[in-house]
Amino acid sequence: xxxxxxxxxxxxxxxxxxxxxxxxxxxxxxxxxxxxxxxxxxxxxxxxxxxxxxxxxxxxxxxxxxxxxxxxxxxxxxxxxxxxxxxxxxxxxxxxxxxxxxxxxxxxxxxxxxxxxxxxxxxxxxxxxxxxxxxxxxxxxxxxxxxxxxxxxxxxxxxxxxxxxxxxxxxxxxxxxxxxxxxxxxxxxxxxxxxxxxxxxxxxxxxxxxxxxxxxxxxxxxxxxxxxxxxxxxxxxxxxxxxxxxxxxxxxxxxxxxxxxxxxxxxxxxxxxxxxxxxxxxxxxxxxxxxxxxxxxxxxxxxxxxxxxxxxxxxxxxxxxxxxxxxxxxxxxxxxxxxxxxxxxxxxxxxxxxxxxxxxxxxxxxxxxxxxxxxxxxxxxxxxxxxxxxxxxxxxxxxxxxxxxxxxxxxxxxxxxxxxxxxxxxxxxxxxxxxxxxxxxxxxxxxxxxxxxxxxxxxxxxxxxxxxxxxxxxxxxxxxxxxxxxxxxxxxxxxxxxxxxxxxxxxxxxxx
Ligand SMILES: NC(=O)c1ncn([C@@H]2O[C@H](COP(=O)(O)O)[C@@H](O)[C@H]2O)c1NC=O
Numbered sequence: 001x002x003x004x005x006x007x008x009x010x011x012x013x014x015x016x017x018x019x020x021x022x023x024x025x026x027x028x029x030x031x032x033x034x035x036x037x038x039x040x041x042x043x044x045x046x047x048x049x050x051x052x053x054x055x056x057x058x059x060x061x062x063x064x065x066x067x068x069x070x071x072x073x074x075x076x077x078x079x080x081x082x083x084x085x086x087x088x089x090x091x092x093x094x095x096x097x098x099x100x101x102x103x104x105x106x107x108x109x110x111x112x113x114x115x116x117x118x119x120x121x122x123x124x125x126x127x128x129x130x131x132x133x134x135x136x137x138x139x140x141x142x143x144x145x146x147x148x149x150x151x152x153x154x155x156x157x158x159x160x161x162x163x164x165x166x167x168x169x170x171x172x173x174x175x176x177x178x179x180x181x182x183x184x185x186x187x188x189x190x191x192x193x194x195x196x197x198x199x200x201x202x203x204x205x206x207x208x209x210x211x212x213x214x215x216x217x218x219x220x221x222x223x224x225x226x227x228x229x230x231x232x233x234x235x236x237x238x239x240x241x242x243x244x245x246x247x248x249x250x251x252x253x254x255x256x257x258x259x260x261x262x263x264x265x266x267x268x269x270x271x272x273x274x275x276x277x278x279x280x281x282x283x284x285x286x287x288x289x290x291x292x293x294x295x296x297x298x299x300x301x302x303x304x305x306x307x308x309x310x311x312x313x314x315x316x317x318x319x320x321x322x323x324x325x326x327x328x329x330x331x332x333x334x335x336x337x338x339x340x341x342x343x344x345x346x347x348x349x350x351x352x353x354x355x356x357x358x359x360x361x362x363x364x365x366x367x368x369x370x371x372x373x374x375x376x377x378x379x380x381x382x383x384x385x386x387x388x389x390x391x392x393x394x395x396x397x398x399x400x401x402x403x404x405x406x407x408x409x410x411x412x413x414x415x416x417x418x419x420x421x422x423x424x425x426x427x428x429x430x431x432x433x434x435x436x437x438x439x440x441x442x443x444x445x446x447x448x449x450x451x452x453x454x455x456x457x458x459x460x461x462x463x464x465x466x467x468x469x470x471x472x473x474x475x476x477x478x479x480x481x482x483x484x485x486x487x488x489x490x491x492x493x494x495x496x497x498x499x500x501x502x503x504x505x506x507x508x509x510x511x512x
Contacts, residue, residue, distance in 0.1 A: 002094075004097050005030075005074065005096045005097060006020075006028040006029070006030050006096070006097065006100065007032070007074075008020060008031070008032045008099075009050070009065070009066060009128065010036050010100060011105060011125075012105075013039050014148050016039065016040070017039065017040060017045060018151070019151040019155065020043075022155045022159075023098065023155075023158075024046060026155075026158050026159065028098065029046075030045065031047065031048045031053050031096075032047050032048075032049065033049075033050050033127075050065060050071065053070055053071065053094075054068040054071060055070075063126065066128075066130070067126070067130060069093070070093050071131070072134055073087075075099065075135050077095050077138075078140070078141065079097075095141070097141065097142060097143065098142065098143045098145070098154075099131055099132070099135040100144075100145045100146075101135075101146060103125040103146075103179075103183055104124065104125035104128065105123060106120070106123045106190075109123040110123075110186070110190055125183070129180045129184070132144060132176045132180055135173075135176070136172075137173075139169040139172065140169075142169070143168070143169050144169075144176050146172075146175060146179050147175060150172060150175075154172075181204075184204070185204040186229060188204045189204070189205075203374065206229065207226035207227060208226060208227050208228075208229055209224060209227075210225045212224045213247075213248060216249045221249075223249045225237075225247075225249075225252055228362070231362060233354060234259075234263070234353060234354065234355060234356055234357050235256075236252055236255045236259060236330075236353070238353060238354075239255070239330065239351040239353045240352050240353075241350065242339065242343075243339075243343045243348065243349065244345075244346075244348050244350055247328075247349060251306070251349065253276055254275070254305075254306045254328070255273075255306050257276040257278075257412065258306045258307065259353065261278055261281065261408075261409065262308040262310045262330075263357065264381075264412075265283060267283050268284055268285065268287050268289065268309075268310065269309070269310050270282050270283075270287065270290040270291040270294040270307060271294060271308045272294050272302045272307050274301050274305045277412075277413050277414055278413060278426065278429060279297070279298045279305060279429060280293075280294040280296070280298045280425070280426055281293075281294055281297065281405070281409050281425065282294035282295070282424060282425040282426075286314075287309050287310075287312065287313060287314065287317050288317045290311075291309070291317050294426075295320070295324070296425065297425050297426045298446065303324065303325055304325055304326070305327065306326070306329075306330070307328070307329050307330070308331070309329070309330065310332065311332065312332060312334065312338075313329065313331045313334045313335065314337070314338055315335055315337035315338050318337070318338035318342050319341060322341050326348060328348075328349040329349070329350050329351070330351045330352075330353060331352060332352060332353065332354065334350065361376070361377045363375065378509060378511070380507050380509070381408075382505065384507075385505045385506055386506050387504070387505055387506075389502070389503055390483060390488070390495070390503070390504045391495045391496050391501055391502040393501040395455075395501040396501075398423055399477060399478035400478075402421045402423045402455035402478065403479075403503055405424070405426070405455075406421040406426075406457030406480055407509075409421070409426055409429075410458065410509060411459065411509040411511065413429060413430075413431045413432075414431045414512065415460065415510045415512055416430075416435065416438070416460065417431055417509075417511070418440040418442070418443040418444075418467070419443060419456070420443045420450075420451055420456050421455050421456075422454055427446070427447040427450045427454055428444055428447030428448075429442075429443055429446065430442035430443035430444075436460070436463065436467055437466045437467050440458075440471060441470060444456075444474040447474065449475075451471075451475045451476055452474075452475035453477050454475070454478075455477070455479070456476045456479045456480070457479075458481040458482075459509040459511065460481070460510060461481055461484045462481060462485055462488075462491045463487060464487050465493070465494040467491075468491045468495050468498070468500065471500070472497075476500065478500060478501045479500055479501070479503070480502075480503040481502070481503075481505070482504065482508045
């Protein structure tokens with residue numbers, strides 16, 4: 001019986017000495033690269049250096065250590081094939097049965113704020129992935145371990161059966177290919193950014209499992225939540241849950257929607273979301289004031305909703321929040337008293353997120369059957385737009401406040417979208433209608449008598465003057481919309497007829 005060999009070459013040395021000791025006791029001869037060899041020898045574990053096997057030193061500051069046919073022949077040979085065995089014998093190569101490799105920490109390196117390009121490049125592992133991929137390809141014969149979490153399973157199987165099961169080797173090999181693909185994907189992303197390339201001919205993205213979910217949008221749909229490595233920290237994927245039941249698929253989507261809206265505000269704001277649309281948005285001098293308005297905006301729809309704050313939740317606000325049934329509260333922080341009040345509700349999920357906006361917003365990706373759409377996020381604000389007043393009358397200062405609020409909110413409402421606002425709160429929201437006047441009718445009906453003297457925002461232009469007519473009849477005195485319809489003149493004429501001030505932004509905010 002030939003000597004069994006295991007090759008160990010790891011950057012993350014956690015658990016490696018225990019694993020190596022077990023392998024030795026199971027009769028394996030160990031071979032290792034410099035640092036790993038040293039770590040094992042320090043624990044008194046017998047180990048042969050890769051250089052002793054290859055007869056070739058590690059060169060170029062470790063850029064070439066294991067890249068040698070005496071190693072790769074041992075990894076790639078079919079171990080029950082006479083011709084392969086004959087070739088190994090001819091070249092003095094010994095087959096390797098077990099490989100344990102983990103890679104240079106590229107992700108951790110580029111996550112450092114002061115990382116240099118040279119440092120990042122040096123942390124691109126070449127020899128490691130080559131060994132991993134060779135062993136994973138040859139998993140019929142080779143057990144390959146990339147994740148320290150698998151050490152114990154491998155040892156248990158070796159002890160119980162004298163060899164690992166084929167199913168285990170196949171699983172470990174699949175894990176290796178996922179791992180090396182993800183590793184390369186991060187390198188590709190980093191290099192693409194360095195080269196300042198957009199819309200590359202191949203898009204390689206990688207996500208890490210954050211959580212398996214109980215179910216998807218509906219109970220019969222299985223689902224999971226993946227997180228972007230080194231993604232935005234101002235994200236639901238980065239939230240810390242302080243209390244309450246596990247987040248569901250719909251919770252995550254809704255919480256993300258609420259967060260995107262509350263991000264629009266620098267003044268204290270509260271945003272209530274249902275089914276990914278805002279149902280109430282309020283602003284004020286304090287979080288409490290903001291919440292009071294967001295609640296008053298639509299006290300019916302907020303039931304079972306998600307609330308996002310951009311200020312600490314204090315005890316006074318917590319007391320009000322406690323009175324209603326909510327799924328989630330998101331805030332940068334909670335006062336101790338507020339936490340004590342809110343944790344009294346067993347199921348209420350309390351999340352915190354550090355409110356620090358990323359320098360460069362991530363691109364938005366939407367899957368379709370058989371494809372993926374990628375676009376920039378819609379971060380356009382009124383400050384970026386060239387605003388014109390289309391009507392004879394200019395908005396008053398108060399109307400401007402309401403228009404600005406409406407414009408911030410309408411961007412986040414599913415199209416066709418109409419939002420009716422007062423200066424510091426929404427009072428009617430019409431979402432996701434197939435015609436614009438339909439969305440306006442819903443928003444105006446909800447606003448009721450509060451539409452008198454209020455403002456109306458539309459995510460896209462008015463194809464005809466019917467929305468202006470409906471708005472005027474409900475008492476709206478100011479409108480904000482992109483403009484740009486061939487029938488703009490009709491809408492302007494109608495607005496002038498009713499003395500409405502109408503602002504054109506020149507920018508559309510569809511959201512589908
Ligand atoms: N160049 C090579 O031939 C090579 N062979 C193995 N490595 C890596 O070297 C690391 C281990 O090095 P050490 O045992 O010296 O601490 C592992 O992360 C392994 O993936 C290599 N390094 C990088 O490419």
